[in-house]
Each structure stands twice: as C-alpha cells, then as structure tokens.
Amino acid sequence: MDMRPPEAPYYLAGGNEVALFEQCHARQLAVMLKGPTGCGKTRFVEYMAWKLGRPLITIACHDDLSASDLIGRFLIGHEGTLWQDGPLTRAVRSGAICYLDEIVEARQDTVVVLHPLTDHRRILPIDKTGEVLAAAPGFQLVVSYNPGYQRMLKDMKPSTRQRFVALDFDFPPPERECDIVQREGGIERAQAHALVTLAQRLRTLQERGLAEVPSTRLLIAAARLIGSGIPVREACNSAIIAPLSDDGPLLGAMRDLLDATLI
Template sequence: MPEHASQPFYMPSGNEIAVFEQCHANQLAVMLKGPTGCGKTRFVEHMAWRLGRPLVTVSCHDDLTASDLVGRFLIHHDHMAWQDGPLASAARQGAICYLDEVIEARQDTVVVLHSLTDHRRTLSLEKTGELIHADPGFQLVVSYNPGYQRMLKDMKPSTRQRFVALDFEFPPTDREIAIVLREGGTDTATAHALVTLAHKLRGLHDRGLVEVPSTRLLVATAKLIAGGIPLRQACYVGLVAPLSDDVSLAGAMRDLVDLTFV
C-alpha cells in the first residue's frame, strides 16, 4: 500500500507527470533538480500515490553512511540479527526510494546506488553475502538544489548520468497563487499579495540573499495569516526571519513587506 491513502495535492507545471510515469514503467532512476521548497518532495509523494507504490524517504546529510542506507547487524538480547536499511527495504518491496538532497551525502555513500541505477538493478549486502534483485516496482529518485550546491558540492558525472533529470522551478504567478490559496487556506487577495511579495524578495538574490522565499514558505505564512496572525507579523516571522540573519538584508525585506501591505 502507498504511504499516502489520500491524494497528495500537486499542481503540474509541464509534462513532468508523464515523464515520471514513463521512467517508472521503464525502470529508470530519476533526478529532481530545483530550488528549496519548489515542490520536488510533494511531486514524489503525488507520483507514489498515483502509481500505487510505497514511498520510502531518506533525508541525506554529511553523516549518512552506506550502512545507514543498506542495513547493519543489530544486537537483540543474546544474538545478532540483520536489519535492512531503507534502500534495501525499498528494493525488496518494490517501493519508490526518495533520497532528498542526495548531494549532502558523502561520495562513498552515493556509490552504493550505482548498481541499482543501471541494467543490474541489484544491491549487494557485503556483510551477509546476499545479492538483492530489486522488485520490478522499485524506483530510485533523488533530489538536490543545484543553485545552492554549485557553491559547495557537486555530483560526480558517473553518478549524474545514471538518472533522467527533471528541472523544477518556482511556479508561474497564477499557479503559485492557486497553490497558496488552496494550501494556505487564505483568501485570493492575500494569496496574490504574498506571491507578489515573494517575487520582490526573490529579486534580492543578486544582493546576497542565498536562499529566496519558497512556495513552501508562502504557504506557511498564509496559514499564519488564516489563523489570525497580523499580516506584517506573519510575513516577518514566516518569510523574512527564516531567510537571513543579515541586518541589512532583513531590513530590505521588511521594507518590501511594508510596501506590499500598505
């Protein structure tokens, strides 16, 4: 059974659903590229529901090891027993395994994915000697933010070329308004104003704002407003404060908030 019993809301911006469905049908791994909070994770949740597949999600980080993904022996009272990691478990049960921000994982950890992303579709458990042949329904999906990662890390070509890549961006204005309206539970005028504000704030990227406001932040801010928090305060805590601690940048963002909600 899929992880989500009800359909996760996702508003497509192009042909990404059809491409993903073909990738799943042809057992191809998928890479989702795009800025933080633009809908990559929601898209995977929607596709898992649409395809009727279980979804196993792993948030990658610097300390993630191959054993964390594959599995390890654990001590149970007076004996040791093998426990599959999320990658091995997904391969066995034919789940979609989603590695969020895969670039954060160490390169020696990412290498373990290679045999699952080509014609072999196998995973070797070196500690047990078992070779797992992935269930036909298994699919590997990874995501990362190329704009942010370009300054810090990058993925090896030998890994990148094992994936079909889908590019994600923030939705066009009308679609983003519709998302904020539905997900944020606010009125049309407020949703429109928040998206307008987001476009202005995103313009500060050239002034040193590393991460610009995402659709996710807009939805969170809309929920605060819908719950009775005053407009400006909701924008300060929901949009401005999470983005930067720089005094001048925060001041510039506050000015834009005040100009938007006169």
C-alpha cells in the same frame, strides 16, 4: 492491492513532469529532481507514489549518512546477532519508490552504493551478508538536489549524474503559485496574491546577496499563520523574512518590500 492513501497529495503540475515520471517508472529509469528549496520536489514524489500505487520510502541525506545507514547492519540483541535492513534495502525488497532528498549532502562513498541500482542490473549487493538483492518490480530510485548549493565538494560526480533522467523544477508562475498558496494555506485569493507578490519582489534580492529566496513552502507557512488569525505583517516577518537572513541591511530591504507590498 491498492497501496494508495484515499486522497491524493495536492500537486499542481507545471509541465509534462507527471508523464515523464510515469514513463521513467515504467521503463525502470532512475530520476533526479533538480530545483530550489521549497519548490515542490518532495510533494511531486509523494503525488507520483500515490498515482502509481507504490509505497514511498524517503531518506533525508546528510554528511554523516553512511552506506550502512542505507543498506543495513547487524544488531546485537537478547537472541544474538540479527541483521536489520536499512531503508534502501527495504525499498528494493518491497518494490517501493526510494527518495533520497538532497543527495549531494551525502558522502561520495555512500552515493556509490546506488550505482548498481541505476543501470540494467538493478541489484543491491549487501557485502556484510553476501546477498545480492535484485530489485522487486516497482522499485524506483529518485533523488533530489538544489543546484544553487552546488560547490566543488558538494556536487554529484558525472559518473553518478549520468545514471539519472533529470527533471527540472522551479517556482511556479505567479498565478499558479497563488492557486497553491490559497489551497494549501486556506486563505482568500487576495491574501494569497499579496504573498506571491511579496515573494516575487524578495526574489530579486538574490542579486544583492540573498543566499536563499523565499520558497513556495515559506509562503504556505505564512498563509497558514494568517489563516489562524496572526496579523499579516507579523506572519510575513516570522514565516518569510526572518528565516531568509540574519544580515541587517538585507532584513531592512526585505521589510521595506513588505511594507510596500501591503500598502
């Protein structure tokens, strides 16, 4: 049975990442996607799940994510105590692609439960029930993270990193980014070009202390506002510049670049 939605998620490949992912899936290899925020990692996973005809279970990682949140827990109900599978266990049972977004945000004691699924064993021990669950055919573990956020206490251990095949992502070249913004934002080519030009200029401010540069995702948000009738400057201020910083001088520099771009 084909589990794909009728229409493919829009994804414009930037290299050989589609073929690499397909080979990893066929050979039961776990995959790590590395790249800045908003550069298309999540959309890529959605597209590959569609292309491979596999269900996709996505988990947003955070500091409070526990092993029980992934694997499952006992719940007390009217009929007594019942076991409820967590999202990782559901993916293992059903042969889904399990995508852990921003894996470094999770605690290390949570991440280690993934280890038996990333080597030849492909098993998930469930200590609370005593079950050792073998991954169903089609199961694949995919994680993502933003190397720009790496810190001493927010990084993957080498013992974890080396269990994954790494695919590097970055913002698309200008012409391809224009294609994406025009298609996803529903605006004219000239407007998409102006947004991409602005992003290219704003990204140079990283050397001046801008922690996060504008992502393709932010450009699409601005494009959708423009397409709905919001004036271009207002859309850019609200969707691109304001989310990036609260620092007065940096905001002033970004607005100067906005004015220079829209002349």
